[in-house]
Amino acid sequence: xxxxxxxxxxxxxxxxxxxxxxxxxxxxxxxxxxxxxxxxxxxxxxxxxxxxxxxxxxxxxxxxxxxxxxxxxxxxxxxxxxxxxxxxxxxxxxxxxxxxxxxxxxxxxxxxxxxxxxxxxxxxxxxxxxxxxxxxxxxxxxxxxxxxxxxxxxxxxxxxxxxxxxxxxxxxxxxxxxxxxxxxxxxxxxxxxxxxxxxxxxxxxxxxxxxxxxxxxxxxxxxxxxxxxxxxxxxxxxxxxxxxxxxxxxxxxxxxxxxxxxxxxxxxxxxxxxxxxxxxxxxxxxxxxxxxxxxxxxxxxxxxxxxxxxxxxxxxxxxxxxxxxxxxxxxxxxxxxxxxxxxxxxxxxxxxxxxxxxxxxxxxxxxxxxxxxxxxxxxxxxxxxxxxxxxxxxxxxxxxxxxxxxxxxxxxxxxxxxxxxxxxxxxxxxxxxxxxxxxxxxxxxxxxxxxxxxxxxxxxxx
Amino acid sequence: xxxxxxxxxxxxxxxxxxxxxxxxxxxxxxxxxxxxxxxxxxxxxxxxxxxxxxxxxxxxxxxxxxxxxxxxxxxxxxxxxxxxxxxxxxxxxxxxxxxxxxxxxxxxxxxxxxxxxxxxxxx
Numbered sequence: 001x002x003x004x005x006x007x008x009x010x011x012x013x014x015x016x017x018x019x020x021x022x023x024x025x026x027x028x029x030x031x032x033x034x035x036x037x038x039x040x041x042x043x044x045x046x047x048x049x050x051x052x053x054x055x056x057x058x059x060x061x062x063x064x065x066x067x068x069x070x071x072x073x074x075x076x077x078x079x080x081x082x083x084x085x086x087x088x089x090x091x092x093x094x095x096x097x098x099x100x101x102x103x104x105x106x107x108x109x110x111x112x113x114x115x116x117x118x119x120x121x122x123x124x125x126x127x128x129x130x131x132x133x134x135x136x137x138x139x140x141x142x143x144x145x146x147x148x149x150x151x152x153x154x155x156x157x158x159x160x161x162x163x164x165x166x167x168x169x170x171x172x173x174x175x176x177x178x179x180x181x182x183x184x185x186x187x188x189x190x191x192x193x194x195x196x197x198x199x200x201x202x203x204x205x206x207x208x209x210x211x212x213x214x215x216x217x218x219x220x221x222x223x224x225x226x227x228x229x230x231x232x233x234x235x236x237x238x239x240x241x242x243x244x245x246x247x248x249x250x251x252x253x254x255x256x257x258x259x260x261x262x263x264x265x266x267x268x269x270x271x272x273x274x275x276x277x278x279x280x281x282x283x284x285x286x287x288x289x290x291x292x293x294x295x296x297x298x299x300x301x302x303x304x305x306x307x308x309x310x311x312x313x314x315x316x317x318x319x320x321x322x323x324x325x326x327x328x329x330x331x332x333x334x335x336x337x338x339x340x341x342x343x344x345x346x347x348x349x350x351x352x353x354x355x356x357x358x359x360x361x362x363x364x365x366x367x368x369x370x371x372x373x374x375x376x377x378x379x380x381x382x383x384x385x386x387x388x389x390x391x392x393x394x395x396x397x398x399x400x401x402x403x404x405x406x407x408x409x410x411x412x413x414x415x416x417x418x419x420x421x422x423x424x425x426x427x428x429x430x431x432x433x434x435x436x437x438x439x440x441x442x443x444x445x446x447x448x449x450x451x452x453x454x455x456x457x458x459x460x461x462x
Numbered sequence: 463x464x465x466x467x468x469x470x471x472x473x474x475x476x477x478x479x480x481x482x483x484x485x486x487x488x489x490x491x492x493x494x495x496x497x498x499x500x501x502x503x504x505x506x507x508x509x510x511x512x513x514x515x516x517x518x519x520x521x522x523x524x525x526x527x528x529x530x531x532x533x534x535x536x537x538x539x540x541x542x543x544x545x546x547x548x549x550x551x552x553x554x555x556x557x558x559x560x561x562x563x564x565x566x567x568x569x570x571x572x573x574x575x576x577x578x579x580x581x582x583x584x585x
Contacts, residue, residue, distance in 0.1 A: 127533055134540045141547060150558045151574070154567050157551045161482065164494055164544060171501040171537060178530070179508035 002059040004050055005072050008043040008082070008118050011036060016111035024107040030097035033107030037093055040114055041086040048079040052449075056456070058124060071124035071185055076452035077323065078121040081250045084327050085117045088242035088334045091432060095338060096235040098424045103146055110239070113139035117243060121250060126174050127184045133170070133247060137163055140244050147233050155231035162224040166214030173207035180204070190259050198262070205263035208255050216248030218308065219278040222301045226285075229297035234341025237293060241300050242334030249307055249326035256311055257319060257457040264314065271312035276388055278305030283395035287402070292340035295403045296333065299358060299396060303329045306373050306392070309385065313376045319454035321372035324446065328369040328439075332357045335436060336400075339429045340407070344420035348408035350433035355400035357436050360393045365439035368447065467507035474500040485564040487552040494548060498541035505534045 015036030022029045051057065051074050058073035060066050074082075093110045101107060116136025123129050141163075145156035178184055180200055181192040193201055210221070217225035229237050256264045264271075282302020289295045307329070310321035332354050339351040353364055360370030370393055377385035439446055474496050481493025509530035516525040556562050559570060 127536075131536060131540070134544075138540075138544060138547060141551070145551060145554065148554075148558075150555075151571060153551065153555045153558055154571070157487065157548075157555055160544075160548055160551060161490055161494060164548075165482070165497065168497050168501040172504045174533075175501070175504040175508040175530075178505075178533075184529075 001057050002072075004043075004047050005057060005059050005074055005122060008040045008047060008086070009115060009122070011043055012040045012111050012114040012118065015039075016108050016115060019111065020105065020108035022108075023104045024101050025104055027097075030101050030107050033111055034090070034094055034097055036111060037086070037090045037114060040111075040118070041083075041090050044079075044082045044086045044118065047074055048083045051076060051079045052452075067183075067185065067188070070128050072122050073124040074122055075456045076449065077250075077253065077454075077456045080323070080327060080449045080453050081246055082118050082121040084330055085121070085243045085246050086114060088330060089114050089117070089239060091334065091428060092235045092238045092242070092338070095238070095425060095428050096233075098422065098428070099235070103148065105142065106146055109139045109142045113143065113239070113243070117246065120247060124186050125184050126177060126186060126189060129251075130167075130171060130174055134167060136244065136247065137167060140240065143236050143239060144228060144232055146236055149231075151231045152233075155228045158224055159228045163214060166211045166221075169207060169214075170211035173204055173211060176200075176204045176207065186254075186259060193259060194262075201260065202263055202266065205255075205260040205267070208260070209252070209267075212248050212251040212255065216245065216252065216304050217301050218304055219274055219281055219301070222278075222281075225301055226294055226297040229300065229337075230291065230293040234293075234337050237296075237337040237341075238334040241296075241337060242330045245300065245304075245333075246326065246330055249304070249322075249330075252307070252311060253319070253322060253326075253457065257314070264311070268312040268314065271308050272385070275305040275308035275312065278302060278308065279388065279392045280305075283392055283399065286399040287395065289399075290406065292403050292407055293337070295399055296336045296340060299336075299399065300329070300333050302392065302396070303333075303358065306369075306389065309389075310373050310376050313380045313385075315379070316451070316454055316458050317372075317379045318376045319457045320447075320450045321369075321376040323453045324372050324450040325369040327446070327450070328357065328365050331432070331436060331439075332366055335429065335432045338432065340403075342421040342425055342429055344423075344426055346430055347421065347426055348404070350426070350429040351408065352404060353433040353436055355397075355404055357440070358400060359397040361397070363437060363440040365436045365443065365446070367440055368443045372450075463510060464507060467503060467510070471500045471503045471507070474503065487555060487562040487564070491545065491548045491552055495541070495545055498537075498544070502534050502537050502541065505537055506530055 019029055019033055024030060056073060056075035058071055060069040060071055062069050089110060093107065096106065113136050116132045116139060119132035120129055120136060123132060141156060141160040144159050145153050177189055180196045181189050183189055183192065214221045229240060279302050282298050282305065286295045286298035286302065289298060307322050307326050310318050310325060335354040336351065339347055339354060357364035357366030360366045373389050374386060377389055478493045478496030478500060481489045481496065484490060509527035511527045513524035513526040516528045519525045552562060559567055561567055
């Protein structure tokens with residue numbers, strides 16, 4: 001059992017440490033990294049299967065007794081997030097290796113990021129969460145500068161400074177949590193928070209929310225996001241929006257619903273207001289931009305708003321919607337960024353599938369994400385929220401089709417004039433698009449997994 | 463003691479924020495260092511206990527809390543690595559832009575954008 005839990009981390013970590021010594025521009029290094037990441041993905045999948053069949057598992061590292069050592073644990077929530085993240089990282093790395101790696105550290109750094117992200121989903125200890133979070137973030141700072149063009153470098157600097165500020169605020173929140181509860185274990189913290197003076201807990205909850213909001217690019221903390229997403233290379237943008245942003249959504253779900261359920265209820269109205277502003281702001285800004293990366297970047301700001309609203313509604317329906325929407329959003333954004341960077345036959349089709357998925361039009365998988373949010377909004381009995389979700393979807397159709405038309409339709413557009421991208425790269429984008437379609441046509445496994453993940457949160461917040 | 467820690471943390475965080483808001487990249491890096499130390503001190507302050515060093519604790523002795531020290535040590539190392547990375551990034555920005563000032567970087571960026579736009583119009 002311990003082996004199943006530790007295996008993905010071990011594979012990614014040892015291969016990253018080994019590969020960092022070699023020049024990543026050589027083909028064999030890149031392919032070794034792809035192989036290692038593939039093995040990590042397989043190990044995560046095995047973990048997810050055993051969580052699915054045998055229920056959650058936990059193990060204390062270093063042979064310490066429970067309550068002393070650091071706990072690693074996997075439940076349905078962490079398993080689905082880990083699986084999706086490893087998948088997105090694998091696809092992005094494969095894309096970059098096929099396109100030709102341009103800097104020596106890239107493959108190893110992506111593996112380090114895999115360690116950080118997988119560890120973050122699997123840990124049951126809040127300080128350990130911070131450590132894995134930093135491993136993932138530091139890799140992200142390096143990856144953002146990948147390409148070495150001037151604007152990528154200054155984007156990396158801005159990204160690093162803003163997100164470091166978020167990380168340190170998170171660290172302060174951990175210190176405060178330890179001070180009032182005397183423990184770092186998530187389950188222990190959740191238990192003891194009930195006995196702590198409410199005012200203090202509210203402050204800590206707000207601090208955690210601000211720190212995670214910076215990662216997520218929520219409305220008041222979004223300012224760094226468009227610059228960064230629009231400057232980096234397509235594969236890096238796919239990594240940042242499809243894998244790294246999961247820290248934010250997973251963190252908000254885990255900390256909000258699991259550790260601070262009372263504060264989440266208290267702040268539900270504020271979250272709904274923030275979510276609403278985020279949706280509208282993201283959509284309106286996206287409509288006014290002309291280049292695909294910028295539009296998708298603002299769209300990713302907007303999409304987080306739905307997760308926030310679903311989280312605020314809460315309960316089994318709300319949490320299911322939040323989990324499902326975050327997973328689908330990560331997949332959509334990875335697809336859109338990868339497809340937007342390519343040119344040639346059938347790329348337009350892949351982009352179109354992604355656009356339909358963001359807008360929530362069947363048979364793309366995004367339809368079910370929107371449907372769940374609709375259900376949650378109806379459950380809440382608020383006509384305004386239902387209208388807002390509809391409006392957000394309509395706006396996303398407008399801005400994505402604008403870009404589709406501009407880039408892929410105009411006879412003089414860059415789409416036709418530019419040379420064709422290699423067929424393998426287009427194949428990858430098409431494969432992701434096919435996955436999005438397949439999940440839309442056969443959504444039962446994903447829906448069941450999201451329900452199971454929401455179940456974890458509902459059970460523990462009682 | 464807690465009050466003293468709070469005052470020091472507040473002034474560190476405040477000065478750090480002030481520096482981060484400057485336009486000079488190096489000042490921003492120093493500001494981040496100050497803020498990281500504010501976070502480290504908060505970690506230390508979260509478990510202030512008096513007692514023996516817990517190397518070989520006897521049942522009757524009061525021991526100081528080792529966990530916060532372990533956490534601070536970890537956070538210090540992370541902060542150190544991050545500072546090195548930030549300095550490296552600032553240096554790369556300097557070698558490509560020949561400037562370490564955000565205003566001048568922004569100017570250059572605006573110039574580039576304008577060029578791109580002209581190209582697009584001509585297409």
